[in-house]
Amino acid sequence: MPGGLHRVLFVDLARHRSWVENREDLFSERLGGAGVAIELLHEHCPESCDPLAPENPIVLAVGPLTSLYPLASKTVAMFKSPHTGNLGESHCGGRSAMALRLAGYGAMVIVGRSPSPVYLSVDADGVRFRDARTLWGMSSSLTAGRVMLEREGGVGHRTVLRIGPAGENLVTYAGVTVETYRHFGRLGMGAVMGSKHLKGIVIAGDGDLPVADHGAYQKTYRDLYTRAVRSPAMRKYYELGTPENLGPLSAMGALPVRNLQATGYGEAPPLEGEALAREHLGRRLACSHCPTACIHLAALREPHPEAPYFYKTTFVSYDYEPLYALGTMLGVERPQDALHLLDAVEHLGLDAMSAGVVLAWATEAFERGLLDVEETGGLHPTWGDAGVYGAMLERIAHRASRLYTLLGKGVDAAATEYGGIDYALSFGRLEMPGYHTGPGAHLTHLTGARHSHLDSAGYSLDQKDMKAGQSRSPEELARALLTEEAYRQVLSSLVVCFFARGLYDADTCVACLSAAEKDRPWDELMALGEDILRRKHTFKVREGFDFDALRIPARALETPTPLGKLSEESLRQAVSEAERLLASGERFSGT
Amino acid sequence: MGKRLRVVDVERCVDCLLCAFACARRFGGGGLAKSAIAVRSVGGMERGFVVVVCRACEDPPCLAVCPVEAIRNVEVGVRVDPERCIGCGMCVEACAIGAVQWDKAERKPVICVHCGLCAQFCPHGVLAHEEV
Structure with a gap:
């Protein structure tokens, strides 16, 4: 296949061995990315395995559009999640997808546990196992990443994935930092790496990618590029980045504040995109092969706490979700304070979203007397107190006591022990994203294959329905969301960034694929998308997932959304419909 | 005279490549093996980038x-x-700014021809x- 997409690089950390397998069968049928990764997970993840056992594989996969077209910039990771005990899937950009594909691989499967800490150096020639004992225990994931890059030398096109203390200490929502500012953030891939004694992965690639039809490739590329730089669909990511959402969500009353006790600040919210850009934006970056440059870095200039006329300037990447989780959800309203916390999770290697929601639960539990200062180690979690939150993050990452160990397993684990389950905001054991827009959002959190807002973007459907003054039956809602999720399986198998969904419509996907590889009609791709989703569901059921056991946090039902208070009965009906559709052979789109 | 490629505002570079x-x-396909232009960070992405292109020297080393x-x-x-080139790589060493790239597979240098295609696709x- 072009550029060696069919080559799967296997790494056995226990024996420090690697080899390549030809999986043309898999890539020609399942495209790449999510489509291929879920098959590799089925093949290599033993049933009921402990997510932190050596057997749990980490799968990384790219697709047929990777490095060929603009915005086809993401790598899909799959593993069994130590956080939910079920399907772990996370997508990341940076240079990761480009480096893996241009090194001549379509996927990587990592199994086993190294006898002592290592990092991997990967290129077209294979894998080298590097001693990482000196890097283990470093306080910052950023320092470790820099050391790995320096040691590997060279100036080629490289990516560096690595974990921080949270991953080493098996915090179940530890993330993986890529190129300093991008992440495989959710569902605990960092802990899986930690359990394997795998500190990081450097991948260098700068190969060729032949295409099937040169003329069609040039034309399709130019057309797509022109639309990408002119399209209003990309403008919001281009200018203010994702924090542009914060103002509108606050105004409509859908922005979770103080553990979802409130839903916004009206028209003048703190941490809003325009003000952040004006006061703090220091530089913008792009993932490889993306003209949009949605990565926004704040320049945080601060005086030294003691020495006069010493300053440091830190660059902190900010996005809507981390600002919600470590900002509004905690009542942290000063931009400098929120940026501080964003910086802290970057160094520690935590998922910003789960970390914020965990601290929000802890604050409310402390207020209500379920936790005391003895448990917290003398700290008083209080809304808006970023200093205390920073100290708590540090203790979570290092599992400093019984409480912090439990907090490092998420709100479900902590609330099961201490109480306060009604305001433990998680869905499918994954802490909630920053959308309280209506039934669509929470249905996505409940039924999405990885319980992520990005699975089927119900928050977006809610807002469309709000504008149109439309309401849907639970059955219609379930069907609409599964149709969207199936379409996203196509995107994440090609692999295209979801932010580019406005550009990659049916005709574009077909044209891109046809010029690069071969013709595949849209209907066939959508049928494949539905099948990929069902394969994920099959994996989840195999690992014990049960729709009936899903918990809907009481707080999410009590606090009104812009579309009114949510009805548990309607949500359950929609969940049942989703379950029925997934179990049946019926097309979600109804055609 | 012909046209020359020039880096006019490196502060707007976002490393999109x-x-x-x-x-x-230019050669029909994708990837980076035959790219004559290089983008590198200046010691950490937050400090910005250098974009290395051939300066079309009057007296080329x-x-x-x-x-x-x-x-x-x-x-x-x-x-x-390429027919004459013996792949010794001395041209790569000679360029003080590192603008002579190397095609590892072909073992030949890749040098900018100032066609301007890259500038057409620079979004920033x-x-x-x-014009020179």
């Missing part, structure tokens, strides 16, 4: 050091004759294709 991918597409006269002057910049106004 669209220029490098555009350069490689790459040409001067070539032992087999495989590099010749043209109106703007130089051209490499970093590169310009200007």
